[in-house]
Amino acid sequence: MQIESKCRESLNGLLQKGVTYADVRVHLVDKRQSIGTMCGSLDSQSVSEEQGVGVRVLFQGAWGFASSHSKEDVDWVANKALENAKSAAKLSAYPICLLPKPIIVDNYRDPSEIDPFSVPLADKVSFFLDLDKQIKREGLAYWGASGSFYKKEVLYMDTEGSFIRKELVDVDGHLYAFANDREGRSLRRSHNLFYDAQATTGWETFLNPQLFSRFAPIISEELLTLASAPQCEKMTADLLILNNQMALQTHETIGHPLELDRILGYEMSYAGGSFIGLEDFNSLQYGADKLTVQANGVIRNSPGSFGFDDDGVAAQNVVLIEQGVLRNALTSRQMAAEANNRLGRTLFAKSGGTSRASSYNRTPLERMTNINIMSGNDGSLEDIISKMEKGLMLDNPVSWSIGSNRENFHFACEIGWLIKDGRIEKMVKNPAYSGDTLPFWRSLSKVGSQETWKMEVVYNCGKGQPNQIMRLGHGVPVCLFTDVSIG
Numbered sequence: 001m002q003i004e005s006k007c008r009e010s011l012n013g014l015l016q017k018g019v020t021y022a023d024v025r026v027h028l029v030d031k032r033q034s035i036g037t038m039c040g041s042l043d044s045q046s047v048s049e050e051q052g053v054g055v056r057v058l059f060q061g062a063w064g065f066a067s068s069h070s071k072e073d074v075d076w077v078a079n080k081a082l083e084n085a086k087s088a089a090k091l092s093a094y095p096i097c098l099l100p101k102p103i104i105v106d107n108y109r110d111p112s113e114i115d116p117f118s119v120p121l122a123d124k125v126s127f128f129l130d131l132d133k134q135i136k137r138e139g140l141a142y143w144g145a146s147g148s149f150y151k152k153e154v155l156y157m158d159t160e161g162s163f164i165r166k167e168l169v170d171v172d173g174h175l176y177a178f179a180n181d182r183e184g185r186s187l188r189r190s191h192n193l194f195y196d197a198q199a200t201t202g203w204e205t206f207l208n209p210q211l212f213s214r215f216a217p218i219i220s221e222e223l224l225t226l227a228s229a230p231q232c233e234k235m236t237a238d239l240l241i242l243n244n245q246m247a248l249q250t251h252e253t254i255g256h257p258l259e260l261d262r263i264l265g266y267e268m269s270y271a272g273g274s275f276i277g278l279e280d281f282n283s284l285q286y287g288a289d290k291l292t293v294q295a296n297g298v299i300r301n302s303p304g305s306f307g308f309d310d311d312g313v314a315a316q317n318v319v320l321i322e323q324g325v326l327r328n329a330l331t332s333r334q335m336a337a338e339a340n341n342r343l344g345r346t347l348f349a350k351s352g353g354t355s356r357a358s359s360y361n362r363t364p365l366e367r368m369t370n371i372n373i374m375s376g377n378d379g380s381l382e383d384i385i386s387k388m389e390k391g392l393m394l395d396n397p398v399s400w401s402i403g404s405n406r407e408n409f410h411f412a413c414e415i416g417w418l419i420k421d422g423r424i425e426k427m428v429k430n431p432a433y434s435g436d437t438l439p440f441w442r443s444l445s446k447v448g449s450q451e452t453w454k455m456e457v458v459y460n461c462g463k464g465q466p467n468q469i470m471r472l473g474h475g476v477p478v479c480l481f482t483d484v485s486i487g
Contacts, residue, residue: 003028003071007053007157010078014057015159017082021058021098023158024078025310026071027051027360029151031117035124036146037132042125043144052360057081061095062088067361097341098333099351101313103161108307111300112169112202116149119203127206134216135177139224141186143177145216147193147206148459150471162312170303170471171205172459173212177220181227187429189223189414190396191215192244197301197455197475222415225427232416232431234487238391238445239433240384240480245413246373247456247474248397253437254286254293255371255474257406258320258328259354259463260335262366264342270465275407275437276326278343284326287441290376293321295330297353297369302473303457304370306356311364313353320371324442330354330366358468365464370455372475376447381478384446386422392486393417393424394431403437410434433486440481448477 007024014022028051036044054067055078064085066077116124124147131145150170157163173193181187193212195205206212241249261267262274276284297315299305308314311333320328329348331339332355336348355364378384385393396414403409416431417424455475462469 003074003155004157006074007155010055010074011157011159014078014082019057019059019082019085019159021159022056022078022081023156023312024053024055024074025357025360026053026155027152028071028155029153030359031151032148033117034146034148035128036144037128038144039142040129040132040136042129045121045125053077054357054360054362055081056363057085058096058098059085060089061097062092063096063363064088065363094338096334097337099337099348101311101333101351104308104312104314105163106308107165109167110169111200113200114203115151115169116171116203117151131175131213131216134213135175135220137220137224139179139227140220141178141180143220145173145175147171147173156308156310156312158312160312164308164312166307168306169202171201171203172457173206175212175216175219177223179223179227181429187223187226188398189219189226191219193457194243195301195455195457195473197299199301201301226415226429229427229429232392232428232487236483236485238388238480238482239484239486240388240391240393240419240478242393242395242478243454243456243476244396245394245411246476246479247458248400248411250371250373250474250476251368251458251461252400252402253406253409253441254320255368257437258330259366259368260329260331260339263329264335264338267463271463272404272406275405278339278347280326281329281347282325282327285324285442286321286326286438287324288444289323290444290447291321291324291441292319292374294318294372294374295320295352295354295369296372296475299370299372299473299475302370302455303459303471304368304473309353309355309364310357311351311355313351313355315353315369318352328352330368332364332366335366356470358470362464362466362468365468367463367470368461368472370473370475373447373477373479375450375453375477377449378446379449381448381452384448384478384480385419385424388419388422388480391419392428392431393419406437408434408436431486433484435484440484443481443483444479445482446480448479452478
């Protein structure tokens with residue numbers, strides 16, 4: 001019997017047993033390959049592949065979930081999920097309900113051209129060894145290049161009639177170099193592959209030198225200069241943040257605080273909560289009026305674009321912050337309904353399509369899609385620098401510390417450039433900055449034009465118990481903030 005027919009029979013059987021709702025996710029293909037070099041040699045190479053099925057059941061206001069590594073076990077998994085839901089229903093204090101959604105019968109395929117798994121291993125190893133060679137410089141302690149490749153084929157069905165097939169392909173890449181400064185302390189310079197948001201994903205992404213390979217010699221040259229640069233001094237000054245660090249700033253202090261399950265208190269025991277309350281929507285001045293942020297799950301090319309979420313809801317573009325004012329959150333059918341019930345009114349009219357699971361053996365959670373800051377009209381990077389009297393420009397995180405409710409933060413970065421009277425004066429090492437989330441975003445004074453906007457990618461966002469690692473994107477321009485504590 002075909003897997004589609006087996007899943008349909010299992011879902012029908014669950015309906016006959018009185019469930020309110022059920023869905024099944026079958027991972028027909030789930031592959032990952034990683035390649036890494038170090039100092040001219042192949043350092044690592046791994047391949048993993050799995051298949052499996054997971055079933056969620058809603059019974060008497062409680063979820064039950066079960067999974068198996070064998071997709072043929074769908075009947076057993078469905079019955080086990082129902083058994084778990086019945087047990088949970090005896091203890092549930094708050095009955096779960098779901099916002100309605102359209103019935104969807106559709107296919108989604110990433111716009112990839114070259115399947116990375118079709119490229120011979122020898123060709124991929126040669127590619128990264130060549131990059132390794134381009135990074136190499138006398139004076140480096142060690143260096144390397146790496147890439148990872150992902151492919152999924154997922155079948156989704158639910159008792160409401162949705163039937164969705166997805167084919168997802170992602171790639172990521174990393175270049176790095178380490179050196180010691182005059183005091184013997186280790187310094188790093190790196191570059192992560194970013195995406196052309198209007199192009200395609202797949203192996204061909206690596207073949208565009210503007211996204212990745214051209215940075216191989218740049219990072220080593222900058223690092224060797226950085227090794228003899230002065231220490232970044234403590235100051236309160238204007239801060240110009242470049243794209244890679246802007247992506248992390250957005251991720252930690254906009255993306256995570258606006259996940260609705262955090263706002264409702266569901267992540268407190270592990271990943272933390274949020275300083276946002278339900279009463280803040282449509283009133284809280286989150287940032288300056290130059291700040292507009294979207295959760296855009298339909299942008300053409302990004303790991304945060306996936307067609308349909310794991311609730312069977314179409315990905316969409318949702319305005320989270322509009323000219324500084326908080327408007328929306330990252331929502332699922334369940335959490336949006338619960339928020340409305342807690343308020344006693346409709347705050348969220350529908351799910352935002354952000355409910356995703358990392359694998360067949362995990363339950364879906366609110367996850368970031370592409371949390372993008374819209375470009376502004378303050379010109380190019382050079383235009384913004386030219387208008388700065390005194391400040392610091394920096395990029396690429398080394399470490400970070402975030403308040404448990406995302407109310408404050410501290411970031412240390414790889415590299416900084418001191419700016420004085422509209423010109424870059426000198427490079428500085430070990431730059432860091434800190435602030436409180438709302439005052440920081442309210443101090444946003446300039447937002448770069450579209451030419452400064454890049455789709456940065458994140459491949460290691462962790463959340464949930466048991467932990468789920470998710471891939472997503474942040475389209476961000478360069479941004480200038482005033483009166484920031486730097487040191």
